[in-house]
Amino acid sequence: MATAENSILGLIMPTDPRWTDLASVSLEEILTDHAFCEQKAATQCISLIQIYPDKPDLVNALAPIVTEEWGHFRMVWSEMKKRGFSLGRQRKDDYVNLLLQHSPKNLPAGEKLLHRLMICALIEARSCERFRLLSENLEEKALRDFYYKFMVSEAGHYRLFIDLAELYYPVQQVRDTWSLWLRIEEHVLHLLVPRGDRMH
Ligand SMILES: [Fe+2]
Numbered sequence: 001m002a003t004a005e006n007s008i009l010g011l012i013m014p015t016d017p018r019w020t021d022l023a024s025v026s027l028e029e030i031l032t033d034h035a036f037c038e039q040k041a042a043t044q045c046i047s048l049i050q051i052y053p054d055k056p057d058l059v060n061a062l063a064p065i066v067t068e069e070w071g072h073f074r075m076v077w078s079e080m081k082k083r084g085f086s087l088g089r090q091r092k093d094d095y096v097n098l099l100l101q102h103s104p105k106n107l108p109a110g111e112k113l114l115h116r117l118m119i120c121a122l123i124e125a126r127s128c129e130r131f132r133l134l135s136e137n138l139e140e141k142a143l144r145d146f147y148y149k150f151m152v153s154e155a156g157h158y159r160l161f162i163d164l165a166e167l168y169y170p171v172q173q174v175r176d177t178w179s180l181w182l183r184i185e186e187h188v189l190h191l192l193v194p195r196g197d198r199m200h
């Protein structure tokens with residue numbers, strides 16, 4: 001059953017409610033994983049700018065997002081330091097790896113950007129949904145407020161990636177490709193066991 005929030009974001013599968021229970025018991029793990037997610041979000045935007053320097057609208061849109069995502073990393077890291085947590089090693093990101101494994105094969109060169117933007121939008125949408133759950137369910141009020149800010153910010157990024165796709169591709173093609181990715185993500189979530197030490 002899709003929630004109102006999910007239908008705004010388009011996500012097919014709501015997060016298993018057990019995830020928030022699990023997440024609250026592994027605060028150090030979830031903050032660590034979140035810190036790495038923010039780093040990856042920043043490097044993903046840098047990488048898009050490096051691959052598509054010939055698209056000034058994309059460069060203009062993503063350059064400030066690099067700064068914003070890096071700012072998110074710094075916010076999470078500072079929250080971790082306050083609690084005496086350490087960053088630890090980066091972990092395997094099963095969610096993103098499975099999404100990439102399920103990418104359509106042999107895409108024409110001209111469609112690669114569209115699929116990359118859709119994957120970015122999807123990760124933002126799912127992160128936004130998880131941040132909402134954390135902002136509603138964590139015990140500590142300061143952390144609920146902390147996650148509310150991330151939810152708002154990642155919702156804006158989800159919209160930005162969809163808008164960028166619509167700038168370079170026909171709206172119907174973007175809608176069809178977005179629907180395809182929503183179905184891929186639904187399948188990927190069925191393959192993953194909800195874990196309280198991961199954002200996804
Ligand atoms: Fe972020």
Ligand SMILES: [Fe+2]
Pocket residue numbers: 041069124153154157
């Ligand atoms: Fe983001």
